[in-house]
Amino acid sequence: MKKRRRFLAPFVRPLLIGSFCGFVSSTSSCATAAPAISGVIDQSAASEDGVRLIYLGTGGWIFERGNDQVITGPFFSNPGLVKTGLLPIRSDSDVVDEFMSRYDVSGAHVILVGHAHYDHLMDVPRVALEHAPSARIVGSKTVKNTLGSWSGVGERVDEVNDIAGDERTVGTWMRYGAGVRIMALRSLHAPHFEGYTLFKGSRVRNLNAEPRWAREWPDGTTHAYLIDFLNPDGSIAFRIYYQDAVAPPPLGFAPRAVIRERPVDAAILVPATFDQVDWHPEAFIENLQPQRVFLGHWENFFSPPVSPADPLSNFAHFESRLERVFDGEWWKPELWTEFRFPTR
Numbered sequence: 242m243k244k245r246r247r248f249l250a251p252f253v254r255p256l257l258i259g260s261f262c263g264f265v266s267s268t269s270s271c272a273t274a275a276p277a278i279s280g281v282i283d284q285s286a287a288s289e290d291g292v293r294l295i296y297l298g299t300g301g302w303i304f305e306r307g308n309d310q311v312i313t314g315p316f317f318s319n320p321g322l323v324k325t326g327l328l329p330i331r332s333d334s335d336v337v338d339e340f341m342s343r344y345d346v347s348g349a350h351v352i353l354v355g356h357a358h359y360d361h362l363m364d365v366p367r368v369a370l371e372h373a374p375s376a377r378i379v380g381s382k383t384v385k386n387t388l389g390s391w392s393g394v395g396e397r398v399d400e401v402n403d404i405a406g407d408e409r410t411v412g413t414w415m416r417y418g419a420g421v422r423i424m425a426l427r428s429l430h431a432p433h434f435e436g437y438t439l440f441k442g443s444r445v446r447n448l449n450a451e452p453r454w455a456r457e458w459p460d461g462t463t464h465a466y467l468i469d470f471l472n473p474d475g476s477i478a479f480r481i482y483y484q485d486a487v488a489p490p491p492l493g494f495a496p497r498a499v500i501r502e503r504p505v506d507a508a509i510l511v512p513a514t515f516d517q518v519d520w521h522p523e524a525f526i527e528n529l530q531p532q533r534v535f536l537g538h539w540e541n542f543f544s545p546p547v548s549p550a551d552p553l554s555n556f557a558h559f560e561s562r563l564e565r566v567f568d569g570e571w572w573k574p575e576l577w578t579e580f581r582f583p584t585r
């Protein structure tokens with residue numbers, strides 16, 4: 242295992258973040274990545290009973306079927322690269338409100354958070370307080386402790402560290418609302434570059450003041466999730482796999498027994514820094530047997546969230562590897578792209 246330095250002089254950090262972006266940019270080959278897609282992709286065949294998947298940019302999605310709604314860690318504040326490296330950062334409530342108001346998520350049952358880095362957790366308190374006031378927040382102990390007592394939503398976190406599943410172990414299904422169940426999956430945040438992971442660590446005590454620096458949002462244990470929308474008879478109408486960070490397989494896998502019973506209808510995979518681990522995405526295609534694949538968290542989140550977005554890198558290599566093992570449909574969505582699919 243590579244030795245990783247845990248502590249860095251403050252002036253080194255922006256350089257590293259900068260070199261992270263430079264690094265991922267330099268991995269681009271001559272080939273050009275596929276263009277991102279926008280608008281509405283409707284394959285529901287006018288089914289009344291279908292699902293909607295709406296991309297909110299970065300790690301954010303809304304998954305919806307009837308009155309059942311699930312949100313995944315939205316992020317709109319997007320502090321710039323220099324600011325993130327050198328200055329305090331905080332959630333921008335006006336920006337969060339502007340973007341989150343586009344869809345009514347007031348009935349959302351749950352907000353899923355895969356890890357506690359600022360680009361997945363910093364905007365969650367505002368979303369949970371103002372937009373999804375009855376939603377539980379699902380995440381790690383570090384997610385719960387980082388939200389602590391200052392955010393007003395720390396008590397709403399359901400911790401999953403001890404109930405997560407993996408390739409061989411079926412984790413605990415958590416029920417939310419009438420038609421949703423969720424299983425956390427043990428994962429691991431891939432390094433950002435050269436075996437180095439930024440803002441690594443866990444938080445064992447409740448924070449009572451808002452974090453000020455990007456480094457005060459340590460990743461904690463990383464989880465992926467299976468989300469099942471259920472029919473009234475308990476059968477699975479639609480199954481989604483969600484990850485918010487690249488993972489070294491088999492970490493991040495769903496239990497084999499669960500996938501045997503029903504493969505994934507929609508798998509959301511992260512391309513950023515995929516070359517820091519082996520067999521991402523190939524191993525996940527093998528494990529999840531997905532019918533459709535979506536790339537999430539592919540755009541440059543150091544610039545304001547706009548559509549069309551700047552890519553974080555040229556992901557042509559990732560996309561060609563995906564196509565070598567996956568012959569179904571896949572999409573790289575722009576902000577607000579909406580997908581509609583039938584259920585079973």
Ligand SMILES: [Zn+2]
Nearest residue numbers: 356358430486
């Ligand atoms: Zn991260």
